[in-house]
Amino acid sequence: MSSNRRHIPLVLAAACSVAGALALAPAAHAVTPLTATATYDCGAWGSGLATLTATDSGTSKSIKITSTAITMPAGTSADPNSITTTLKLTKTSGGVTSQVQFSGKTNPGLSGGNPITLGPLKLTSGTLAAGDSTNSVVLASPPSATNWSLQIVASSPTSATVPCVATANQSAPFVW
Template sequence: MRSGTLGIGAALGVGAIALAMAPLAAAAAPAVTPTTATISFDCGAYGSGSATLTATQDGTSATISLSTSAITAPIPISAGSVSSVLTMTNADSSTVTFSGDSNPDIPAGSAVSTGPLAGTVQSGDSLQASSLQVTVFGVTATCTATSAQSPGPFVF
C-alpha cells in the first residue's frame, strides 16, 4: 500500500512541476505568425510570379527564406552564389531589411531560392514584403511586390 501512495505522490509532484514551467516555456519561445506566406513579385525583364516566404524568429533575430518563380536560373547556380536583400514594410510604414548570400544548388530553369536572409525585428513588428533584390553572377534583378502577402503579414 505504501508504494502506491509514493507513486501517486511522485506523479502529482511531476505534474505540478510541469504545470508551473509551462507558462515559462511559452514565454521563452517567441514565435512569428504565420510562419509561411505567399506573395507575387514583378521583376521587370527577369519575369514575374509568385514567391513563398518562410520566417523564423529567435528573440530579435529573424530569418526569412524564399523561393520565387519570378526569377528562374538560366544556367545552373551553385550553392552560395545568390546575394539577396528583401525589404519588408512594417505596419507603421518603417522598413526592415533581410539580407544574405545563402542558397541551395539551383538547376537551370528552376525557380530561384535564397535564404535564410537575416534581419532584426522588434516585438509586435507586422512585416509584409515590398521589394526584393537578387544578385547572381554580378547581375541584379530588382523585384516589386504586386500583391499583398497571404495569409497576411508576418507578426513577430
C-alpha cells in the same frame, strides 16, 4: 541517514541547474503566420507567386524565399551560396510605418529553369519587436536598379543583378 535521503539534495541541485539554464536561454518567439505568399515581378527571371517563410529564434529573425514562378533564365547557373539576396519589407509598429531589410548569401546550386530558393535571409537593417508586423513593399513595375522590393545578385558563375518588385501585399502580414 538512508541512501535515499542523500540523493534528494543531488536531485534538487540538478533540477535547479536545469531550470536556471532554461531561464537564461533565449526564448523562441512565434511568428504568425509562419508562411505567406506574395507576387513579384523579376523581369527576365519571371513573375508570379513566391512563398516567404519567417522564423524568430529569439536572437535572430529570418525569412526564406522559394518560388517556382521565378527561375534562373536558361543558360545561366549559380554556385551554392553565390547569390546575395536583399528583401525589403514595410514594418508597422504602434501605428508608425518604416522599412526593414533581410539579407543573406545562402542558396543551393541553381541552373537555368530551376525555381529559386533563397535564404534564410537575416534581419540586417531595422529592428523588429514583439507585435510588430511586416508586409511586402509594393511598387509599380517595371523593376529597376532604384525600384525594387527584392534584389537578387548572382556572382558565380553567372553574374547578374535582378531587381524585383512586389506587385501585391502578402497573403497575410507577418506578426513578430
